[in-house]
Amino acid sequence: MFEKIWDNHIVYEEEDSPSLLYVDRHLVHEVTSPQAFDGLRMNGRPVRRTDLTFATMDHNVPTSDRSLPIVDQISSIQIQTLAQNCKEFGITLFDMQSPDQGIVHVIGPELGLTLPGTTIVCGDSHTSTHGAFGALALGIGTSEVEHVLATQTIWMDKPKTFAINIEGSRKNNHAVTAKDIILYVIRTIGTAGGTGTVLEYRGAAVSDLSMENRMTICNMSIEAGARAGMIAPDKTTFDFIKGRRYAPKDEQFEKAVEYWSGLRTDPNTKFDKFITFDVSTLAPQVTWGTNPGMVVDVTGAVPHPDEFAKGNENERKAALRALEYMMLVPGTQITDIKVDRVFIGSCTNSRLEDLVEASIVLKGRRVAPSVRAMVVPGSQQVKAAAEQLGLDKVFREAGFEWRESGCSMCLGMNPDILEPGECCASTSNRNFEGRQGSGGRTHLVSPVMAAAAAVEGHFVDVREWF
Amino acid sequence: MEPFITLRSKATPLDRVNVDTDQIVPKQFLKLVSRTSFGKFLFYDWRFDRDGAPRKDFVLNNLRYAGRQIMLARDNFGSGSSREHAAWAIVDYGFRAVIAPSFADIFYNNCFKNGILPARLKPDEVDYLFNNEDLEIEIDLAEQLVVAGNRKMHFEVDQFRKKLLLEGLDSIGVTLQLEDRISNYEKRRQMFAPSG
Numbered sequence: 140m141f142e143k144i145w146d147n148h149i150v151y152e153e154e155d156s157p158s159l160l161y162v163d164r165h166l167v168h169e170v171t172s173p174q175a176f177d178g179l180r181m182n183g184r185p186v187r188r189t190d191l192t193f194a195t196m197d198h199n200v201p202t203s204d205r206s207l208p209i210v211d212q213i214s215s216i217q218i219q220t221l222a223q224n225c226k227e228f229g230i231t232l233f234d235m236q237s238p239d240q241g242i243v244h245v246i247g248p249e250l251g252l253t254l255p256g257t258t259i260v261c262g263d264s265h266t267s268t269h270g271a272f273g274a275l276a277l278g279i280g281t282s283e284v285e286h287v288l289a290t291q292t293i294w295m296d297k298p299k300t301f302a303i304n305i306e307g308s309r310k311n312n313h314a315v316t317a318k319d320i321i322l323y324v325i326r327t328i329g330t331a332g333g334t335g336t337v338l339e340y341r342g343a344a345v346s347d348l349s350m351e352n353r354m355t356i357c358n359m360s361i362e363a364g365a366r367a368g369m370i371a372p373d374k375t376t377f378d379f380i381k382g383r384r385y386a387p388k389d390e391q392f393e394k395a396v397e398y399w400s401g402l403r404t405d406p407n408t409k410f411d412k413f414i415t416f417d418v419s420t421l422a423p424q425v426t427w428g429t430n431p432g433m434v435v436d437v438t439g440a441v442p443h444p445d446e447f448a449k450g451n452e453n454e455r456k457a458a459l460r461a462l463e464y465m466m467l468v469p470g471t472q473i474t475d476i477k478v479d480r481v482f483i484g485s486c487t488n489s490r491l492e493d494l495v496e497a498s499i500v501l502k503g504r505r506v507a508p509s510v511r512a513m514v515v516p517g518s519q520q521v522k523a524a525a526e527q528l529g530l531d532k533v534f535r536e537a538g539f540e541w542r543e544s545g546c547s548m549c550l551g552m553n554p555d556i557l558e559p560g561e562c563c564a565s566t567s568n569r570n571f572e573g574r575q576g577s578g579g580r581t582h583l584v585s586p587v588m589a590a591a592a593a594v595e596g597h598f599v600d601v602r603e604w605f
Numbered sequence: 606m607e608p609f610i611t612l613r614s615k616a617t618p619l620d621r622v623n624v625d626t627d628q629i630v631p632k633q634f635l636k637l638v639s640r641t642s643f644g645k646f647l648f649y650d651w652r653f654d655r656d657g658a659p660r661k662d663f664v665l666n667n668l669r670y671a672g673r674q675i676m677l678a679r680d681n682f683g684s685g686s687s688r689e690h691a692a693w694a695i696v697d698y699g700f701r702a703v704i705a706p707s708f709a710d711i712f713y714n715n716c717f718k719n720g721i722l723p724a725r726l727k728p729d730e731v732d733y734l735f736n737n738e739d740l741e742i743e744i745d746l747a748e749q750l751v752v753a754g755n756r757k758m759h760f761e762v763d764q765f766r767k768k769l770l771l772e773g774l775d776s777i778g779v780t781l782q783l784e785d786r787i788s789n790y791e792k793r794r795q796m797f798a799p800s801g
């Protein structure tokens with residue numbers, strides 16, 4: 140599949156050099172674009188394909204009442220700058236007041252902008268999310284954003300391919316989720332395990348997953364260091380796309396499905412690397428450290444640095460540092476770790492299905508008095524759909540805050556942040572030092588694990604609840 | 606962009622693996638809309654304590670390393686987000702090259718766009734430099750060599766990126782010379798490629 144898409148998009152190639160690839164979709168947000176638009180202006184260059192470029196604001200936006208002015212002046216300037224740039228260069232923008240606003244990786248699929256067989260880029264590393272549709276989706280830096288705006292192309296070295304075969308069937312589908320699968324994959328191959336490669340997730344356990352779950356998996360490919368992650372499109376994919384605003388319609392759709400069906404990787408294709416997982420006995424996963432590879436089963440304990448490093452001195456030092464930062468002692472049971480905050484949101488786990496699953500855990504239960512918990516839907520559309528189902532009530536009655544859509548506490552660029560020392564069960568994708576607020580301590584988990592931790596005030600094995 | 610041809614300097618050793626872009630430039634500084642003056646935010650949370658006072662134990666605060674233009678790092682340097690602010694901060698602070706056994710992909714790319722050479726050396730070569738941190742290092746991009754003490758160490762870089770750095774070229778300008786190719790591609794684009 141990767142090879143086919145790659146070959147289909149080559150504009151120019153030369154030996155021992157990156158290839159020039161055509162970009163089908165360019166998604167833009169407020170944080171990584173202002174300097175790119177500035178560059179265009181300075182050189183008098185227009186945007187080549189305004190029809191293939193779409194923008195939204197997500198990283199900075201407050202998740203409180205949208206009718207009030209933004210308190211943070213600098214955020215406000217960045218948001219206004221994007222609006223002005225879109226106007227000046229003629230780009231479609233889903234702004235803060237739009238019913239389609241949301242995290243760029245949530246709205247792309249929602250609006251049918253994300254399609255199989257295409258190349259998609261965005262100035263954000265979690266662009267890998269869109270690979271769940273069988274697209275080659277790449278995160279790029281700001282200079283590349285400028286390059287794509289000006290030329291609709293990108294220079295890229297051909298990555299190697301890495302098959303991640305995921306077999307078996309999970310014992311408890313509600314309690315053991317796509318998030319646990321991907322955390323387990325990163326735990327196994329490491330945060331640099333995918334460097335220079337495109338991961339293709341395959342196997343029975345992947346075909347069974349919904350599109351939303353597939354997005355969770357591809358989303359975190361970057362946490363394994365990969366250039367992108369992909370899943371071959373199938374009936375689940377086509378059903379999801381059908382009828383979305385920017386997707387092909389009617390006869391065009393039928394033809395597209397035929398073409399997309401041909402993208403599957405031939406059974407005898409050789410991958411540069413491959414690994415096989417069996418998820419039949421997989422337990423819910425929890426990170427204990429400060430990178431997404433520092434993961435254990437919920438039934439396990441915080442490892443000893445020696446045990447974690449397996450003889451690698453640099454990894455041992457990193458583990459020591461992580462323990463110090465996380466204020467954890469080796470041997471502590473994961474279920475003994477107390478949480479102060481719970482965050483359900485981010486482009487990893489803020490889609491409707493994530494909220495539905497978490498709400499099942501919360502029905503008839505209350506958040507522990509010592510815990511502050513919030514839900515931040517991935518988009519305005521997710522929020523509206525959830526409210527239709529009455530999920531806002533379930534969350535509110537349980538004691539969760541129900542907020543407006545955006546990145547929020549995934550990276551804390553808006554006012555939603557951890558206080559120093561606070562410990563958070565988070566459904567996001569990065570547990571780096573200070574990511575959710577300076578001195579904040581993050582444990583990455585699935586939405587159901589986060590919800591259960593909110594209720595108990597510490598981690599619990601959510602399998603016991605289903 | 607300023608060309609990169611050769612560089613002579615000692616190195617500032619940053620002895621940590623998996624240094625991510627959230628550490629290189631913490632997110633509270635991503636809100637600016639210009640690309641200059643990020644140097645003061647480089648490794649901000651490691652460099653300064655909560656009251657803004659320099660932390661004595663961090664390398665960038667050690668006068669011994671002041672003014673060095675090469676950063677010496679460990680595996681998987683620049684992992685995490687795609688933020689180019691990380692590269693802007695490194696170059697604005699005064700570094701022109703980073704030497705490490707491996708880099709995260711997006712960060713590696715971003716370096717070339719900003720006149721920084723990311724040089725991948727073998728782990729034992731990197732260890733050698735860490736163990737001899739006051740050695741004068743000479744980097745020759747044309748020859749793809751890092752020379753220090755009695756060692757000559759070779760690094761790989763592809764011809765395209767090498768040329769951009771050596772000549773200080775703007776890659777958009779280079780690509781726009783291929784305008785014919787791009788227009789031709791647009792004519793033969795797949796019918797199922799998305800339109801507006």
Ligand code: SF4
Binds near residue numbers: 486487546550567568
């Ligand atoms: S939700 Fe988090 S990871 Fe996703 S795009 Fe926003 S900041 Fe990045």
